[in-house]
Amino acid sequence: MPGGRLTHQDRRDIGAGLTEGLGYAEIARRLGRPTSTISREVARNGGPAGYRADHAHQATDRRARRPSPAQPLEPPAAVDADGRDPEAVRSFVEQFAELMVHAGLPRMAARVLACLFTTDSGTLTAAELVQRLRVSPASVSKAVGYLEGLEVVRRERGHPRRRERYVVDDDVWIRAWTTDARRHAMWADAARRGAELFDVTTPAGARLDHMFRFFARLSDDMAGGLTEAAVGDALTVLAALVHAGAPLTVDGLATALGWPPGRVTGALDDAEQHPDITDPVALRRIPTGSYTVAARPDRLTTTQREALGQLR
Numbered sequence: 001m002p003g004g005r006l007t008h009q010d011r012r013d014i015g016a017g018l019t020e021g022l023g024y025a026e027i028a029r030r031l032g033r034p035t036s037t038i039s040r041e042v043a044r045n046g047g048p049a050g051y052r053a054d055h056a057h058q059a060t061d062r063r064a065r066r067p068s069p070a071q072p073l074e075p076p077a078a079v080d081a082d083g084r085d086p087e088a089v090r091s092f093v094e095q096f097a098e099l100m101v102h103a104g105l106p107r108m109a110a111r112v113l114a115c116l117f118t119t120d121s122g123t124l125t126a127a128e129l130v131q132r133l134r135v136s137p138a139s140v141s142k143a144v145g146y147l148e149g150l151e152v153v154r155r156e157r158g159h160p161r162r163r164e165r166y167v168v169d170d171d172v173w174i175r176a177w178t179t180d181a182r183r184h185a186m187w188a189d190a191a192r193r194g195a196e197l198f199d200v201t202t203p204a205g206a207r208l209d210h211m212f213r214f215f216a217r218l219s220d221d222m223a224g225g226l227t228e229a230a231v232g233d234a235l236t237v238l239a240a241l242v243h244a245g246a247p248l249t250v251d252g253l254a255t256a257l258g259w260p261p262g263r264v265t266g267a268l269d270d271a272e273q274h275p276d277i278t279d280p281v282a283l284r285r286i287p288t289g290s291y292t293v294a295a296r297p298d299r300l301t302t303t304q305r306e307a308l309g310q311l312r
Contacts, residue, residue, distance in 0.1 A: 006033075006041060006060070011053040014038060018048055019134055023094065024087045039087045048090060049131045093118050108135065108143040113152065116168040123156075123167045151179045184219035185228070188212050192229050200260045213266055220270075231277050233267035238278055238293055247290035 006014075010031055017027035024042070028035040042048055045056035093114045100110035115132055116124060124132070129140045144166050147153035152172045156165050191212035198205035216230050240253055250268070254261045268291060271283040275296070282296045300308070 006037070008053070008057045011041070011056050014041060014056075015051055015053040018042070018051055021094070021134070023091050025091075035087065039085075043086060048086065049134070089118065106143070106146060108133075108139050109146045112140060112143040112166075113147060113168065116153065116166060122169065123165045125163050125165050127163075129166070150176060152176050181219050184215045188215035188219055188229055191215060200258075200263075206260065209260055209263060213262060217266070230266070230270050233263065234271040234274070234277060237264065237267040237291075238271060238281060238283065241283075241291060241293045242281070247286055247288065247292040249290050253291070 010033075013031055014027055017030065024038045025035045028038045031038070041056065042051050045051055045059060096117070097107070097110040097114040100113060101107050105113070111133055112129060115129060116122060126137055126140050126144075130137055133140070144153055144155075148155070152168065154167050154169070156167055157163075191208045195205050195209035195212055198208060200206050200209045212229070220230055236257065237253060240256060241248060244256075248256070250261050250264050253259075253268075254264045257264065268283065271278050272285075275282055278293075278296075280296055280299045281293045284292050284294050286292060
């Protein structure tokens, strides 16, 4: 009955629910019990990682036979050593892991990362992860290997017994972001080489060129600067304008360089938005819609410009 003592079978059902990864509320719903009953039962008998139905039942029998002072009818809700509600912590970890799964992370890798993030130290051993997640050491090892590939988790040799520990650092997201930016730059470089090989005037070459410009821009935005390929395009356009010695339109540059107009436009935009890479010259757009180059005004003083003008 809902208000009665937990039976041995109830405790076996609680243990099975914890193994499945269920929260206290769901276990309570299945047993028709208050959630507080389940949370107190688990907290008294080893916590989520150490709960064993047979041991819990025997311990309860011993406590019932032991003389004790009167107890309040409703003990306070169980909390962990840090004063946190275990059910609330468990629920958050599950939700956090599920969010990462929806973002594309494999479920076991997401659970491992959620565990590491929700420990104050940010570090756990393989044995601790196995105990918390109730999974095999092989599952933990595979998940950690995947997370290492993303550069969000690292290993370190700790003490005592030189046990290996898995660590998540405070700057993990910055490093993950940088890794993604590098990957996008690699995609951009591969697509650029493909576009040159197949020729941008063909459907395959044009498709690869669009891919190049997409990933180059994405990598640029993520890295906070231009990719090597984007810098090269900007400098090539500037060199073309210097060599021409006269203003050129986008179409004129595209024809001369053998590039699609979109690539020329992107290179011109990068040269305008990042004048540091064009030093000591600067790109200038004139009213006719053409482009030309000129010396950066901050490179020469007024006196120097006047003196150079007299040499013409």
